[in-house]
Amino acid sequence: MSVNESPKPDVDETSEHPVVAICHCHYEEVVDELILILDRLPDGSQVHVTSSNPSVLASFKSGWRRSKVSLDVLATENKGRDVLPFLRVLALLKLPDDIPILKIHGKRSLYSSTGEKWRRDLLNELVPSEAGVQKIVNEFGNSPKLAMIGASGSYVSDLGYWGSNKRQTLKFMRSAGSNPPAAHDLGFYAGTMFWIRSQCANEILSNVDFGQFEKERGQRDGTYAHVLERAIPMTLRAQGWSLREIGDDTELFPHKVRHRKLTYF
Template sequence: MMAASELPPLIFVHVHYPDIWEEMARDIASAVNVPFGLVLTHCGQSTLAKPDTPYLVDYREIVVQNRGRDVLPFLTALRGDLPPYDIGLKLHTKRSPHRDDGAEWRRFLTRSLLSRGGNGPGPMALQTLRTEPHLGLIAPEGHLLPLQGRLALNEKPMAAMLSALGIFMRTSELHEGRFAASTMFWFRAEALSPFSAAELDPLFENEAAQLDGTAAHAAERLFVKVCESQGFAASSMEALPAIICAGDEQRGMNTLDRDTLRNLTDAAISTAANPFSLPMADFWSRHRRLLRLAHLTYRRVPPPLWRAMRRLVRRYASRHA
């Protein structure tokens, strides 16, 4: 029987925008030069092409409702009929219509996660997860962000989701640590096993163009916490060179422990920049009513006007930080 670490990784992609999938499929075919499986979730809106690569060894499609953004489809897939796998990659056809740089942001995320390097075949993150068993999740470069200041509307949905997952956490703990912004990441199946075991569908709202405060946003902020609750460390792409180097020095003795992985990650994150992170977290945490008003406004005004309003708020926030 094939060892767990040698099982083909499974790539999960929620395809809400078929035109974006065409580009993403080419990126996957170009970057992944080891056998892998692919699970596409979509709303049945069109025929989707498979990546043109000889390394695709398993392919499945799951038709889902347009609910829960990319998160509920991912959780639905986790509970589905899947081939054996130990390591997964979660992607989605992110468009971010409320931002001017949505396409650039998506390409940065996917190409960061698919980047090659290290000492073996396949993406660098896959190699690292295969050699470091205490590592459970890897976020894109610059996207393992602090939770503090980013929970203005998310405390209640996070608490409800933790309760459904059977994980106890004090309210103060919700604000501690980091989360994988964008909900794209590599992961170890065992690290996210509570999500595949729980029935979370009733928590997810119908789609109404919400900007924050939904079950999908709660899950985004909990993937890392659940990973850590299962005994694993979370990291991000900018920390992998240091982790690989430290692991090579340890090879033949022990794998890196969780504390070492955390320390290496903290050191790398402290010098990394995220060109797509908006410096608004503290502002929104101080002005929750204004954030709720922003949500209502977003659903009722034309996109060009909304983008202009966002630019004004950003300028105000930067001046009053």
């Protein structure tokens, strides 16, 4: 597939546990690391890579070696960080229900001395091994109301993490037909990497206003992408879906993790 083509919309329905991975990468120097991570996906998986950098897409294509895991690449504009490209691919795929989707990206967080460690920790938690991925996939199969799974320790609810996003997050939730939570009910997966059930992702997609994504100016907070980082898990939880982290089969609630502080800043 050329970098200007759209992803293939069909999931391999012959696979017992199909997995779809959507990976955004802005930096060519992270490509090899991401390929190694994605190499842990089981046969029959689909990988869709987005980037505004043609060299990134070319490096993915030249470095890909898995004959039983398909790779499609899509050129995107440098806008909406990793969130807008994820939603663009999701809209093209039109996935049926109950497909586990892995959302990852090649974040570097250059403002932080531990940004590289943050990325690697998230990636290795979410894609630990082929057996580990299968265990995650099975969790979705065994728990019909499970919406999302994040890396251990990535779900945060300290009210300081609202940043400048509270008003727009609550506005999004209202537009999605969810009652806005109490002010202390913030809860989201920091880093915006996670597993999500396909119908949950599609539900969020149906309420996204693509015109709200700002031009890229290196913003660290307050963009529509930051709003959706918070609004996705909060909206799904408000609709009765459950949230989890890797290695813990109990449901996440904001009050349980209020004490957590991210150590990657």
